[in-house]
Amino acid sequence: MVRFENVGLRYGLGPEVLRDLSFQIPAHSFQFLTGPSGAGKTSLLRMLFLSLRPTRGLVNMFGQDISLLDKSAIARLRQRIGIVLQDFRLLDHMTTYENVALPFRVMGRDESSYRREVVDLLKWVGLGERMEALPPILSGGEKQRAAIARAVIARPQLLLADEPTGNVDPTLARRLLNLFIQLNKSGTAVIIATHDIALMDQYQARRMVLHESRLHIYE
Numbered sequence: 001m002v003r004f005e006n007v008g009l010r011y012g013l014g015p016e017v018l019r020d021l022s023f024q025i026p027a028h029s030f031q032f033l034t035g036p037s038g039a040g041k042t043s044l045l046r047m048l049f050l051s052l053r054p055t056r057g058l059v060n061m062f063g064q065d066i067s068l069l070d071k072s073a074i075a076r077l078r079q080r081i082g083i084v085l086q087d088f089r090l091l092d093h094m095t096t097y098e099n100v101a102l103p104f105r106v107m108g109r110d111e112s113s114y115r116r117e118v119v120d121l122l123k124w125v126g127l128g129e130r131m132e133a134l135p136p137i138l139s140g141g142e143k144q145r146a147a148i149a150r151a152v153i154a155r156p157q158l159l160l161a162d163e164p165t166g167n168v169d170p171t172l173a174r175r176l177l178n179l180f181i182q183l184n185k186s187g188t189a190v191i192i193a194t195h196d197i198a199l200m201d202q203y204q205a206r207r208m209v210l211h212e213s214r215l216h217i218y219e
Contacts, residue, residue: 001027001158001189002048007057009043018043019213021057025158025191030184032200033193035210041193042086044210045160048191049083050074062157079106082151082188084161088143090135096146097122097131103154114153121149125179126172141167148176152183159183162193173199 002025009018018040025031025048033041046052047059050066059066061077069077082103090099097118104114122131125145135143144167151159159180165173177192177199184190191208194200200207207218 001025001029001062003058003060005058005060007047007054007059009040009047009052010055016055016213018210018215021215023208023215023217025189027157027189028184028187029206030181030190030203031192031206031208032203033191033208033210034195034197034200037195039210040213041210042162044215045083045085045162045191045193048158048160049081050078079103080157082154082156082159084144084147084151084159084164086162086166088135088147090138090143090146090150092135095132095134096127096138096142099135099146100149100153102150107154118149118153121153122146125149125176141172144168145172145176148179152179152188155183155186156188159188159190160193161191163195164192165194165196165199174202177203 004021004023007018007021008016010016033044035041043052047054050061062080066074100122101114101118119131122128125148127142127145130138130142138146144164148164161180165176168176180190180192209216209218
């Protein structure tokens with residue numbers, strides 16, 4: 001599903017913040033991405049989401065070399081990827097329900113075909129009473145759960161999550177991780193970036209560790 005070969009990334013004229021990344025993400029796989037603060041986890045997730053181009057190397061997504069694709073083709077590929085970033089990226093003028101339903105609207109689906117699914121997922125993540133609330137009045141944890149619900153609602157082929165359990169209590173963190181696991185069992189490849197070693201230790205999963213600009217993989 002994903003193949004990086006000798007990928008490097010630098011910002012401007014500075015040194016490479018990521019270098020010589022070579023790895024593959026198989027379809028239906030589950031892995032954690034970890035490493036110290038500033039190691040480049042968010043930058044790697046942004047490259048995987050195709051919102052950041054590498055400085056050098058090959059990135060192949062879903063069988064396509066991204067260097068050969070125009071903006072419209074990149075946009076189509078991104079529809080196959082769900083992402084949860086630490087700034088959530090919710091649209092302030094849309095209700096919680098509308099934010100979570102957005103992937104279906106982009107696909108052109110009629111609301112009657114997805115409303116029940118969106119409502120059920122919002123209830124499951126504890127936002128059943130906040131469906132009509134706008135993001136500015138949501139707490140940090142509520143925004144995070146809304147962002148997660150939006151990322152998983154359309155069952156993407158690849159899910160990227162940056163510290164998805166950082167603003168919730170341990171019980172809800174386990175519940176959200178179980179949501180990702182169930183999504184993975186239904187066929188989605190999952191990459192979760194986290195600092196939480198205790199949380200990772202609860203699950204048998206591949207670990208991708210960024211250290212000193214390089215990636216090390218432990219099966």
